[in-house]
Amino acid sequence: MNILVCISNVPDTTSKINFKDENKSFDSNGVQFIINPNDEFGLTRAIWLQQKSGAKVTVVTVGDISCEPILRKCLAIGADKAIRIDVVPQDGYFVASQLSALYKNTPYDLIITGRESIDYNGGMVGGILATLLDLPYLANCIQMELEGNVATLQREIDGGKEILSGILPMVIGAQKGLVEESDLIIPNMRGIMQARQKPLEVLSAFSDENTSKVNIFEKPPAKGPVKLVDAGDIDALIDLLQNEAKVL
Amino acid sequence: MSIVVFIESQNGVIKKSGLEVTSYGRAIADLNGDSLVAVVFNPEDTVILNSHGVDKIYSVNTSNNKFFNVDQYSSTLANVVEREGANIIIVSASADGRYLAPILATKLKAAYMSNVVALPSSFNPIIVKRSCFTNKAFNETESKKSKTVLSLSSNAFGVHEKASSPEVFEQKFSEASSSLKVTSVDKVIDKVTIADADIVISGGRGLKGPENWHLIEDLAEVLGAATACSKPVSDMGWRPHSEHVGQTGKPVATNLYFAIGISGAIQHLAGINSSKIKVVINNDPEAPFFKAADYGIVGDAFEVVPKLIEKLKALQQ
Ligand SMILES: Cc1cc2nc3c(=O)[nH]c(=O)nc-3n(C[C@H](O)[C@H](O)[C@H](O)COP(=O)(O)OP(=O)(O)OC[C@H]3O[C@@H](n4cnc5c(N)ncnc54)[C@H](O)[C@@H]3O)c2cc1C
Ligand SMILES: Nc1ncnc2c1ncn2[C@@H]1O[C@H](COP(=O)(O)O)[C@@H](O)[C@H]1O
Numbered sequence: 001m002n003i004l005v006c007i008s009n010v011p012d013t014t015s016k017i018n019f020k021d022e023n024k025s026f027d028s029n030g031v032q033f034i035i036n037p038n039d040e041f042g043l044t045r046a047i048w049l050q051q052k053s054g055a056k057v058t059v060v061t062v063g064d065i066s067c068e069p070i071l072r073k074c075l076a077i078g079a080d081k082a083i084r085i086d087v088v089p090q091d092g093y094f095v096a097s098q099l100s101a102l103y104k105n106t107p108y109d110l111i112i113t114g115r116e117s118i119d120y121n122g123g124m125v126g127g128i129l130a131t132l133l134d135l136p137y138l139a140n141c142i143q144m145e146l147e148g149n150v151a152t153l154q155r156e157i158d159g160g161k162e163i164l165s166g167i168l169p170m171v172i173g174a175q176k177g178l179v180e181e182s183d184l185i186i187p188n189m190r191g192i193m194q195a196r197q198k199p200l201e202v203l204s205a206f207s208d209e210n211t212s213k214v215n216i217f218e219k220p221p222a223k224g225p226v227k228l229v230d231a232g233d234i235d236a237l238i239d240l241l242q243n244e245a246k247v248l
Numbered sequence: 249m250s251i252v253v254f255i256e257s258q259n260g261v262i263k264k265s266g267l268e269v270t271s272y273g274r275a276i277a278d279l280n281g282d283s284l285v286a287v288v289f290n291p292e293d294t295v296i297l298n299s300h301g302v303d304k305i306y307s308v309n310t311s312n313n314k315f316f317n318v319d320q321y322s323s324t325l326a327n328v329v330e331r332e333g334a335n336i337i338i339v340s341a342s343a344d345g346r347y348l349a350p351i352l353a354t355k356l357k358a359a360y361m362s363n364v365v366a367l368p369s370s371f372n373p374i375i376v377k378r379s380c381f382t383n384k385a386f387n388e389t390e391s392k393k394s395k396t397v398l399s400l401s402s403n404a405f406g407v408h409e410k411a412s413s414p415e416v417f418e419q420k421f422s423e424a425s426s427s428l429k430v431t432s433v434d435k436v437i438d439k440v441t442i443a444d445a446d447i448v449i450s451g452g453r454g455l456k457g458p459e460n461w462h463l464i465e466d467l468a469e470v471l472g473a474a475t476a477c478s479k480p481v482s483d484m485g486w487r488p489h490s491e492h493v494g495q496t497g498k499p500v501a502t503n504l505y506f507a508i509g510i511s512g513a514i515q516h517l518a519g520i521n522s523s524k525i526k527v528v529i530n531n532d533p534e535a536p537f538f539k540a541a542d543y544g545i546v547g548d549a550f551e552v553v554p555k556l557i558e559k560l561k562a563l564q565q
Contacts, residue, residue, distance in 0.1 A: 011381070013514065013518070037495075037496050120381075124350040127347070127351045128354045130351070139343075153428075156343065159435050159490075160436055161433075161490075163433070164428055164429060164431060165429055170428065211353075212391050213390050215387075219385050226544045227542065228546060229544070230545075231551070234555045237543060237545060237556070238559055241543070245543070247446075247503045248471075
C-alpha cells in the first residue's frame with residue numbers, strides 16, 4: 001500500500017505575523033516553520049499503517065527550498081520518501097493541481113491532507129485535489145480503519161460525528177482525533193541519522209494554473225483596553241453586556 | 249446575474265447560518281441588481297426566507313437519504329448554479345458548508361474563497377476580505393474566474409430582514425456516484441453546538457477539575473449558550489474533545505465569548521478572537537487574556553460565576 005501525505009510548511013503557532021513589500025507578502029524573517037499540525041496528525045496515522053502492514057509513506061510539499069527542513073523532519077519521524085515540488089504556491093487550487101499531476105504520474109492508495117493549514121486556513125486543498133482526481137474526499141477525519149481497500153471512517157460534524165464507509169483510493173482531511181497529541185512521534189537520533197540517507201526528490205512545477213490571488217494583507221486594528229468590573233459588582237457586568245455591548 | 253446561496257436546515261428548520269448567508273447574498277444582489285436564489289435542503293417550510301429577501305427558492309427533498317452526502321449535495325447545487333447562470337455562490341462556515349464548498353467550486357471550475365468576513369470590495373473582478381493566519385491577519389483576495397464560491401465566516405455579517413415573495417420550485421436531488429457512504433450519525437440534539445451558538449461559555453484549567461464543570465454548564469444553560477474548553481482541559485479528559493476550541497480545535501466566532509479560568513495563550517486566542525465580545529473571569533490580573541478581552545473581572549471563578557448565574561436567573565423571572 002502506498003500513502004501520500006501532503007505537508008504544508010507553516011509558521012510556528014506562537015509566531016507573530018508580519019508582512020513586507022507594502023503588505024503584499026508574508027515576512028518570514030525570524031519565523032520558525034513547522035509541519036502544519038493537522039498534517040502531523042495525518043503523518044502519524046500513516047506511520048502506524050507503515051509499522052502495522054508495511055505501507056510505504058511518501059510525504060510531499062509544494063514549495064521552495066526553505067521547506068526542506070520540515071520534509072527532513074517528516075523523514076526522521078519515519079516517512080520513507082519525500083518529494084518537493086519546487087514552486088512557490090499561488091493559491092489552494094495551484095497546490096491541488098500540482099498534487100493531482102503528481103498522483104496521475106504515480107497513483108497512491110490513500111492521500112492524506114490536513115483539515116486545513118494554519119497559515120492561509122483555506123481548508124480547500126484536499127477537497128479540490130480529490131475532485132480533480134474524481135476520488136472521494138472526507139473532511140475533518142477523526143478516525144480511519146482499513147481492511148483491504150475498505151475504509152471505515154468518522155467525520156467530525158457540528159455537534160457530533162458521522163460514521164462512514166468508503167473504498168480506496170480516496171483523500172482524507174486529517175485532524176486531531178485521527179491520532180492524539182500524545183501519539184505524535186518525536187524523532188530520535190537514529191531517525192534523524194536515517195533521514196539523511198532517505199530520498200528527497202525535487203520535481204519542477206507541473207502546471208501554472210490558479211484561480212485567485214492575494215492582493216494585500218492587513219493586521220487587525222489594535223484592541224482598546226479591557227474594561228474591568230469589580231468582582232463584587234456583577235450587576236455592572238450584566239449592565240455593560242446588556243446596554244453597552246448589546247449582546248445579552 | 250444571479251446569486252445562489254446554500255441553505256441548511258436541521259429537523260426541517262432553516263438554520264441561522266442559512267439566514268446569514270441569505271442576508272449577505274441579498275446585500276450583494278442589491279448592490280448589483282442581481283436576483284437571489286436559495287437552495288434549501290429538507291425544509292419543513294420556507295416562509296422565513298420571505299422576510300430575508302430571497303427571489304427564488306429551490307427546495308430539495310433528500311427523503312430516502314437522510315444523511316449529508318457531499319457528492320450529491322454539491323452536484324445538486326452545481327445544477328442550480330448552471331441553470332441560473334449564477335456567478336456568486338455563498339455557503340456558510342458550518343462543517344458541511346466548508347466540506348462542500350471546495351468540491352462544488354471545482355465541479356463548477358470556479359474560484360473558492362473561505363473565511364470571508366465582509367462584502368466584496370469589488371465585483372469585477374470579485375475581491376473579498378478573508379481572515380488568515382488563524383485570525384491573526386486578513387487578506388484581500390481577487391478571483392480570477394467567472395464564478396466564485398464564497399464561504400462566509402459565522403457572525404461576520406449578521407442577519408438582516410427584507411420582505412420578498414419568492415417562487416418555490418422543487419429541485420431533484422442528484423444521484424450518488426462516490427463510494428463514500430454515511431452509515432450512521434452520532435449527534436447531540438438537545439444541546440446548542442459551538443458552531444451555531446450566539447454565546448459560548450468556555451472553561452480552562454483554572455476550574456481545577458471536571459467535577460466543577462456545573463459552573464460552566466449552569467451559566468450556559470441560563471444564557472442558552474454552548475459550552476467549550478481550552479486544550480489542556482480536553483487533553484486531560486475533563487471534557488470531550490469536541491469542546492476543545494482554539495487554533496488546533498474548533499474555531500469560535502460568536503457574539504459573546506466567556507473565558508473562565510483560561511490564561512489566554514496565543515494558540516487559544518487564535519481560534520476565538522474573531523468573536524465579537526470577550527469576557528474574562530480570572531483571578532490573576534496578569535493573565536494575558538485580559539489584553540484580548542473587552543470586559544473582565546479579576547476574581548475567583550468559584551465565587552464570581554455562581555453569583556453571575558444567580559443574577560441572570562433573577563433577571564429572567
Ligand atoms: C501547537 C500547539 C497548539 C495549541 N492549540 C491550542 C488550542 O487550540 N486551544 C487551546 O486552548 N490551547 C492550545 N494550546 C495550548 C496553549 O498554549 C495553553 O497551554 C492552553 O491554552 C492553556 O490552557 P488554560 O488557559 O486552560 O490553562 P492555564 O494556562 O493553566 O491557565 C489557567 C488559568 O486559570 C486561572 N485560574 C486559576 N484558578 C482560578 C480561579 N479560581 N478563578 C479564576 N481563574 C483561575 C489562572 O490564573 C490561569 O490564567 C496549544 C499549544 C501548542 C503548543
Ligand atoms: N504547499 C503545500 N504543499 C503540500 N500540501 C499542502 C500545501 N498547502 C496545503 N497542503 C495540504 O492541504 C491541506 C489543507 O490546506 P489548506 O487548503 O491550505 O488549508 C494541508 O493541511 C496540507 O495537507
